[in-house]
Amino acid sequence: MKIWEDENFYIEKHDNQLPWLKLFTKTEYKELSQIPKEQKLKMYEILDTIELTMLEYYKADKINLASFGNMLPRVHWHIIARFKNDPYFPKTTWEKPVREFELELPSFEIFKNKLVQKL
């Protein structure tokens, strides 16, 4: 589900119970080093804004960032708010969960609105 876009980027909500966003470049680049410098600087600013908003709103214990692209060979970032009692912690969210999902998280809609205001 797309929640924000500008001329060069868009953000999707990942289908997961954790606060988990994906940032895509509109032009398809295979590797990060192929992104033009100006766009790359903007991309890292967007990642910082997402991170700071997740930390402030969700009081996350840690933010995880990853750019894999093995299945979908185009640059996209995963940005995930992690909590010490989330299903995977301290493992990555790509591994098997070690506990049930029992977090009570505030509304994603409000988070989305706060984020979009900052972007």
Added chain:
Amino acid sequence: MKIWEDENFYIEKHDNQLPWLKLFTKTEYKELSQIPKEQKLKMYEILDTIELTMLEYYKADKINLASFGNMLPRVHWHIIARFKNDPYFPKTTWEKPVREFELELPSFEIFKNKLVQKL
């Protein structure tokens, strides 16, 4: 094993058969957004240099980057050269391997020297 350092950063080789490096900031920051801007720009330049050197030297099919820090809550990046026939592909290297390690990769020492020259 530390393979390079300057005043703000150092790079370690991760203990894995794949070309897998870790980039640390010398000052311990918990989250990426806490790193001073000048240092952050330098950090992303180093990541690009590692990525480009891995792509050129190893002819990697994809570069994976990740900053988790769940177990070790200080900023550090994983930079991994991935190959379509590596043990985990197309999954992440945090998941269970799906095949044996059968890659014939060129010398890490030569890669290390090429990288250090560029940094």
